[in-house]
Amino acid sequence: VTNGDIDHIAGLLTLRESQCFTLFSTGEIAELLHRNRIFDALNRDQVARRPVLLKQAFELVPNLVAELYPVPGKVPLFMEEGELETDLQGEQTVGVRLSSGDAVAHYIPGCAALTDELRGHLDGAGMVLFDGTVWQNNEMQAQGVGEKTGERMGHMAISGQEGTIAAFGGIDIERKVFVHMNNTNPVLDPSTEERRIAEAAGWTISEDGMELTL
Amino acid sequence: VTNGDIDHIAGLLTLRESQCFTLFSTGEIAELLHRNRIFDALNRDQVARRPVLLKQAFELVPNLVAELYPVPGKVPLFMEEGELETDLQGEQTVGVRLSSGDAVAHYIPGCAALTDELRGHLDGAGMVLFDGTVWQNNEMQAQGVGEKTGERMGHMAISGQEGTIAAFGGIDIERKVFVHMNNTNPVLDPSTEERRIAEAAGWTISEDGMELTL
Numbered sequence: 001v002t003n004g005d006i007d008h009i010a011g012l013l014t015l016r017e018s019q020c021f022t023l024f025s026t027g028e029i030a031e032l033l034h035r036n037r038i039f040d041a042l043n044r045d046q047v048a049r050r051p052v053l054l055k056q057a058f059e060l061v062p063n064l065v066a067e068l069y070p071v072p073g074k075v076p077l078f079m080e081e082g083e084l085e086t087d088l089q090g091e092q093t094v095g096v097r098l099s100s101g102d103a104v105a106h107y108i109p110g111c112a113a114l115t116d117e118l119r120g121h122l123d124g125a126g127m128v129l130f131d132g133t134v135w136q137n138n139e140m141q142a143q144g145v146g147e148k149t150g151e152r153m154g155h156m157a158i159s160g161q162e163g164t165i166a167a168f169g170g171i172d173i174e175r176k177v178f179v180h181m182n183n184t185n186p187v188l189d190p191s192t193e194e195r196r197i198a199e200a201a202g203w204t205i206s207e208d209g210m211e212l213t214l
Numbered sequence: 215v216t217n218g219d220i221d222h223i224a225g226l227l228t229l230r231e232s233q234c235f236t237l238f239s240t241g242e243i244a245e246l247l248h249r250n251r252i253f254d255a256l257n258r259d260q261v262a263r264r265p266v267l268l269k270q271a272f273e274l275v276p277n278l279v280a281e282l283y284p285v286p287g288k289v290p291l292f293m294e295e296g297e298l299e300t301d302l303q304g305e306q307t308v309g310v311r312l313s314s315g316d317a318v319a320h321y322i323p324g325c326a327a328l329t330d331e332l333r334g335h336l337d338g339a340g341m342v343l344f345d346g347t348v349w350q351n352n353e354m355q356a357q358g359v360g361e362k363t364g365e366r367m368g369h370m371a372i373s374g375q376e377g378t379i380a381a382f383g384g385i386d387i388e389r390k391v392f393v394h395m396n397n398t399n400p401v402l403d404p405s406t407e408e409r410r411i412a413e414a415a416g417w418t419i420s421e422d423g424m425e426l427t428l
Contacts (some may be wrong), residue, residue, distance in 0.1 A: 007257050010227045014219050018360050038250055041220050041293040078254040130375050 001025040002068070002094045003110050004032045005076040007180075009039075013061045016041040024060065024155050026068060027051040028091035032079070054091065060098070067097040069121065072112035074154040086154045087112040093154065096119075103214045105129070109180040112154045114167040125173050128208070132185065134180025135159050135194050139184045158187065158198060175210065177204045215240040216282070216308045217324050218246045219290040221394075223253075228257040232275065240276065240282060241265040242305035246293070272353065274312070276366065281311040284327035300368045301326040311335075317428045319343070323394040326368045328381040334370065339387050340428050343420070346392025346399065349373050349408050350421040353398045372401065372412060379415045391418045 001023065012089050015021065019143055023042070030051035036172070049191075052068060061068040073093025091114050095108035097119075098112045105127040110124045111118075122128055123139035150157045158164045158178065159208035169175060178198065183185060186194040198205060215222055215237065226247075229235065237256070239247070244265035247253045266272050266282060274280040287307025288300045309322035309332075319341040325332075336342055347369035354360035364371045371391065372378045382390060392412065395401060400408040401419050413421060 006230060006252065008250075010224065013224045015221060036252055037292050038220065038224075038252060060328060097421075110224055166301050 001029055001033075002096060003073065003076070004079070004092060005110075006031045007077065008109075009033065012042060015047075017041075018043070018046065020046045022048045022050055023128055024050045024058070024066070024068075026054065026091035026094055032076070040051050040185060045062070046194075053096065063100055065099045067099075068094040069097065071095045071108055071110070071118060072115065073110050074112070077153075084152075095121075100214070105212075105214050107179075109203060110154055110155055113156060114164070119167075122173060123171050126170055127175045127177065127212065128173050129177045129179045129212075130164065130168075131155055131189065132158055132164070132181045132203075132205070134182055135185050135187060139150070139186075140182070145184060158185075159194070164196065165203065173205065174204055175212075176204050179206045181205070215242055215247075216310060216321070217350045218243045218293070219271075219324075220304060222290065222323075226253060226256060228364065229261075232257070232260065234260045236264055237264045237323070238264045238266055238270065238272070238280070238282075240305035242278060246290070268308070269314075271311075278315055279313045282308040283311065285309045285322055285324070285332060285363065286329065286368075287324050288326070288383070293365075298366075300365060309335075314428070315355055319428050321393075324368055325370055326365070327370060328378070333381075333385055337385050338345070340396075341389045341426065342387050343391045343426075344378065344382075345369055346372055346378070346395045346401065346417075348396055349399050349401060352357075353400075357398050358403070359398060372399075373408070377404065379412065379417065388419065389426075390416055391420050393420045 030049055047100055055067060055069055056064050057067040070089040072087035072089055074084065074088055075092050093110050095106055097108065098105045104125045106122055106125055108130055109171045110129045129175050133153065134150040137150045137157045140148055156164050160166070178187065186192040187198050189195060195205060232395050244263055254290055269281060269283055271281040274314050284303040285299035285307055286303055288298065288302055289306050309320055312319045312321065318339045320336055321343045323345055325345045346366040347367065349372050351364045351371045354362055370378050374380070400406040401412050403409060409419060410412065
């Protein structure tokens with residue numbers, strides 16, 4: 001679990017009671033889950049909780065090593081209090097570096113900004129799965145379905161001079177894949193100009209059931 | 215919301231943020247939702263929370279009156295503490311009486327026992343939607359998918375001398391419908407003997423998208 005917001009943790013309730021798995025997260029997200037009694041529905045005899053440290057590699061499954069690292073983001077919406085910072089770097093929003101031998105992939109479903117440090121970290125990867133929430137910062141307003149901007153939600157927009165496609169220019173990555181698209185994002189529709197632009201820029205738009213091989 | 219357990223409340227998280235509705239529940243369930251911060255994702259400007267008193271009719275929508283009443287049940291699994299009672303009667307598990315003019319329907323998705331009081335309350339109704347979780351008390355064990363009995367979960371079994379079909383004998387109800395079936399319940403399969411028995415006893419097995427007219 002790379003984030004404590006509802007789109008990342010509510011699915012745990014669907015896995016409740018009788019499915020065995022190990023739940024890896026940062027200490028902060030582990031604490032959030034621990035303090036919320038609804039997650040007691042995950043039977044601790046079947047679901048081991050493993051808080052891990054940032055930037056410390058660990059074996060996720062045999063022959064697959066993972067490492068969590070901070071990316072700019074914010075605390076979960078339902079935990080917001082007082083003045084909001086949307087580009088915090090800590091244990092609340094993380095990327096995952098996955099490696100098996102020389103093969104390296106990164107999974108970053110939420111990211112508020114591509115810092116120089118993050119650019120350097122991604123350089124040379126075989127694959128990056130990256131936050132593709134919105135095409136434009138204000139698309140939810142433009143479509144009349146919500147008032148929040150991508151920025152307000154802690155997400156970069158794909159398009160524009162400061163957008164994700166532009167920000168990834170010059171980073172050496174074999175395969176780039178957008179994940180975590182909001183239902184307002186026009187790249188979801190294969191017939192749109194935005195989809196064509198994203199693909200022409202070397203990005204794949206992920207879809208349900210997609211399998212990726214590194 | 216007639217119950218505070220996860221199968222009744224987790225769906226609220228899918229309705230989060232931008233859908234307007236009014237959430238009616240008992241005070242106890244309202245308190246459980248209020249105390250759990252994950253439900254702060256339901257924006258209070260869009261989702262009005264209306265705790266209601268047991269046995270006090272209220273207008274659910276224009277021309278549709280509702281009334282909540284206690285049925286035997288238990289506290290939510292994730293709130294269990296100490297010795298467990300599975301047939302409490304209070305604000306934790308309720309039925310709903312719905313009426314529009316002379317037409318009366320009852321919705322009771324969880325019920326641990328059909329008390330004489332409840333039998334009297336249902337008598338004469340046009341429709342009852344009732345807890346059909348399990349066919350046999352131990353079917354989850356028998357199918358190797360879980361250790362809990364229906365009784366442990368606060369549910370009557372459909373079959374058997376003490377079961378729901380038998381218990382409804384002699385109550386005057388025009389249409390009886392099973393809801394809330396567990397995926398282990400053989401009545402879900404139209405080809406089973408159990409389905410045939412339930413239908414022969416006057417019960418309809420509900421399904422996704424079913425529309426009922428009273």
